[in-house]
Amino acid sequence: xxxxxxxxxxxxxxPAGIYAADILLxxxxxxxxxxxxxxxxxxxxxxxxxxxxxxxxxxxGIITALREVLDRxxxxxxxxxxxxxxxxxxxxxxxxxxxxxxxxAVRDASLHVPGVHxxxxxxxxxxxxWYDGHPDYPREWPLDAKEVAVIGNGxxxxxxxRILAKHADDLLPTEIPQNxxxxxxxxxxxxxxxxxxxxxxxxxxxxxxxxxxxxxRDVDMILYDEDFDYDEAARAAVSGNKQVFVIDxxxxxxxxxEVGKASRRLHLHFFAKPLEIVDxxxxxxxxxxWERTAPDGEGGVVGTGExxxxxxxxxxxxxxxxxxxxxxxxxxxxxxxxxxxxxxxLIHDKETGDAxxxxxxxxxxxxxxxxxxxxxxxxSDAMExxxxxxxxxxxxxxPEAPSEESVIEMLESRGIEWTDLDxxxxxxxxxxxxxxAEGRKRIKVVPRDEMVTISRGEA
Numbered sequence: 470x471x472x473x474x475x476x477x478x479x480x481x482x483x484p485a486g487i488y489a490a491d492i493l494l495x496x497x498x499x500x501x502x503x504x505x506x507x508x509x510x511x512x513x514x515x516x517x518x519x520x521x522x523x524x525x526x527x528x529x530g531i532i533t534a535l536r537e538v539l540d541r542x543x544x545x546x547x548x549x550x551x552x553x554x555x556x557x558x559x560x561x562x563x564x565x566x567x568x569x570x571x572x573x574a575v576r577d578a579s580l581h582v583p584g585v586h587x588x589x590x591x592x593x594x595x596x597x598x599w600y601d602g603h604p605d606y607p608r609e610w611p612l613d614a615k616e617v618a619v620i621g622n623g624x625x626x627x628x629x630x631r632i633l634a635k636h637a638d639d640l641l642p643t644e645i646p647q648n649x650x651x652x653x654x655x656x657x658x659x660x661x662x663x664x665x666x667x668x669x670x671x672x673x674x675x676x677x678x679x680x681x682x683x684x685x686r687d688v689d690m691i692l693y694d695e696d697f698d699y700d701e702a703a704r705a706a707v708s709g710n711k712q713v714f715v716i717d718x719x720x721x722x723x724x725x726x727e728v729g730k731a732s733r734r735l736h737l738h739f740f741a742k743p744l745e746i747v748d749x750x751x752x753x754x755x756x757x758x759w760e761r762t763a764p765d766g767e768g769g770v771v772g773t774g775e776x777x778x779x780x781x782x783x784x785x786x787x788x789x790x791x792x793x794x795x796x797x798x799x800x801x802x803x804x805x806x807x808x809x810x811x812x813x814x815l816i817h818d819k820e821t822g823d824a825x826x827x828x829x830x831x832x833x834x835x836x837x838x839x840x841x842x843x844x845x846x847x848x849s850d851a852m853e854x855x856x857x858x859x860x861x862x863x864x865x866x867x868p869e870a871p872s873e874e875s876v877i878e879m880l881e882s883r884g885i886e887w888t889d890l891d892x893x894x895x896x897x898x899x900x901x902x903x904x905x906a907e908g909r910k911r912i913k914v915v916p917r918d919e920m921v922t923i924s925r926g927e928a
Contacts, residue, residue, distance in 0.1 A: 481571030482508035483515020485834025584746030589754030593787035604917035614782035621787030622665030812854025892924030
């Protein structure tokens with residue numbers, strides 16, 4: 470008896486896409502599987518390579534586990550292939566039984582305050598992409614501000630603040646690109662201010678990232694006593710939640726530190742609701758204005774009417790990530806995700822509001838559930854999606870050209886310079902060699918064309 474065979478495409482070679490492929494290959498099923506992983510970048514690993522600060526080697530260690538999955542050789546990779554231009558949904562239907570979109574969320578969520586579009590007002594996601602050497606972002610970044618505001622109380626806000634405040638030489642042991650190091654080396658920054666709307670017991674930081682912030686050389690941690698007059702709800706959070714307890718302990722320790730000797734300062738401001746990024750009169754950031762908030766007695770905050778303003782020359786908005794729409798795929802503009810039920814993509818009728826399944830199309834990761842949770846949450850997310858892929862066998866597409874060779878023929882006929890797993894190994898070895906020559910573990914190759922040339926063995 471001939472077994473059914475699933476030809477599956479996964480768009481997105483970050484943790485979400487790789488986990489989905491791995492889970493399906495290990496799952497109990499009554500059919501054979503052949504998986505092709507597509508990514509618009511020449512290198513895999515998505516936000517682990519391009520969204521995690523270079524001085525976070527422990528978090529980047531997840532690449533080791535992802536590499537083990539890819540190096541088994543039972544998943545093909547097609548890098549430097551853009552969905553919507555190089556390949557379309559029609560192409561996928563012609564070559565595969567189903568597709569999983571794992572494209573993540575890489576744009577900055579909007580912050581709706583006046584002045585957000587001034588020169589010197591930046592999205593944190595763009596800054597992260599720059600310092601991580603993303604090939605599709607400019608090589609230069611304006612680092613001319615002495616005083617900087619960072620809006621947000623999550624780990625990305627901490628990453629941005631740490632990179633801005635940290636002395637560039639202390640980043641040399643990392644894989645920081647050379648152009649980023651040289652730019653940070655010239656930065657005149659003296660003060661970085663982090664603003665959060667709620668109090669210290671309501672932050673979204675994780676204890677590990679918070680501790681790292683306080684380990685910076687020649688950087689004073691500045692906290693303000695007015696933010697630590699806890700109400701009953703805050704005290705209950707400290708005593709009843711281990712993570713909040715640890716975060717509070719770290720902050721209380723910083724309050725006891727002697728300050729005034731460092732050349733740079735990192736300020737933490739709580740109970741601060743953003744009101745406006747103030748124009749300096751020439752179309753550039755001149756100050757940050759906020760309203761002082763206060764506990765509402767139930768773990769939230771209310772406005773006090775007290776308005777404050779701080780002179781700054783740059784503002785970084787770290788208020789979250791947001792997904793991007795994909796051609797031919799439903800998209801929820803409000804939440805920045807693909808509408809779905811447990812990973813099954815849904816089409817909503819605009820007139821009736823009813824939803825029906827878009828057969829053969831699935832989602833996993835942040836494009837499925839939004840940018841919440843750590844990388845580890847992606848595994849359980851992928852399991853949910855894969856369960857439906859397996860159970861939907863009767864609704865799979867019936868491709869006309871399902872052979873593995875036909876996909877390569879299609880890409881080559883279009884002149885697409887795609888990269889594969891061997892190509893990633895070449896690039897990986899090249900970057901490590903660049904680093905070794907400088908006594909470092911790795912130096913990233915940034916330009917896309919150079920990445921492709923090295924990956925394809927054409928250098």
